[in-house]
Amino acid sequence: MANAQPTKLKILDAAEELFAENGFSETSTRQITKKAEVNLASVNYHFGSKNELIQAVIERYLEVLVPNISKELTDLENNNPNPTLEEVFSVFIRPILSLNQQRKNGTSILLQLLGRSYTDSQRHMRRFFLGNYGDVVTRFVALVYQAQPGLSASEIFWRLHFTLGTVVFTMASSGALMDIARADFDEDIAIEGVVKRLIPFIAAGVSAPR
Amino acid sequence: MANAQPTKLKILDAAEELFAENGFSETSTRQITKKAEVNLASVNYHFGSKNELIQAVIERYLEVLVPNISKELTDLENNNPNPTLEEVFSVFIRPILSLNQQRKNGTSILLQLLGRSYTDSQRHMRRFFLGNYGDVVTRFVALVYQAQPGLSASEIFWRLHFTLGTVVFTMASSGALMDIARADFDEDIAIEGVVKRLIPFIAAGVSAPR
């Protein structure tokens, strides 16, 4: 039979696409259940509320992503006493790119969701993220400092936020950007191509002189 | 008397703050008219619809900003045959920072609005912007190319979008970032301080080797 997927999963799949494309408040539960081909009431039955559905969509990604990042951090901490900035960033980049193999457009969907949750529902997400995954952030910052000992903690703080902005915003408009690149420069690049262009930009920015 | 400001202006002032802080669709006309202390019906009377109000809020900024940028571009084009990257960027930075003198928090409000309009109402704004102010963009890109002749048109395209993302996202969360900086690093910096930190990051990114 064609439709063996459980309702809960169908909702999550439909919701993440609509959220990433149109934003949280621009997406109604009616749109979600229609796209998922399930009953209107099932969102509230399975998730309690639209807000909890939003949380669930994001957590499904972080549950996979953060342990992977943590493992990469451990590897680097144990096996590389003097990592370069690029090696440190790869700790994030590899797991994020590998989302693309686990789910169609996984990389860009997660980054768009992150961007949306930072601007749309700001406070909740920031606290949730730092609360649940603060350890990973701390260890990452420590490695950046090791790779760029010239920078003060405050400067690393600012520059990592600049980096986050660069990545998140780029991913949020990556569809449009790839379209323009195709039309204007005859370049047909995928998300990996965008990341490849992002890395030198970010690396130079983080290690810039003051 | 205390309240001589015309209704239309009171609406624009209230709307821009709420839009920047909470987003377009998260802000209702009721919130706007309440904050502006005007009648509920006046938004539709003066602007026709909420959508046209959004346009008006953004246009009020661009009408001031773009001529200033254009003038700076002309100056640079005529008087400086070999501008540095930093001189080229200043063409934008100076007019954007000067918004802060014209209106309280003008700089961060405009940049937050820009960010919101890029993600929230995507297509409309992008077309509107390129349609009405495309000339300024073209001339700016030409100057960037002149300052960095090693970069291809496609690379400039990508890196300027990365830059836009960095700036817009930073400004969208600048309030929270300044709070954290104050709490964690005992730094009390204003928007100009944020911009001062942004510039080396961006300049290094744009001029990075491939």
Added chain:
DNA sequence: GTCTATAATAAGATAGAC
């Protein structure tokens, strides 16, 4: 131009049969 009252619509959520 401003106001009240109200229309028209769409949203999130739930009760209760199956």
Added chain:
DNA sequence: GTCTATCTTATTATAGAC
């Protein structure tokens, strides 16, 4: 777990008196 029907609330927008 699923479905229909419905409730409640909030929204944008407008009609019509002043």
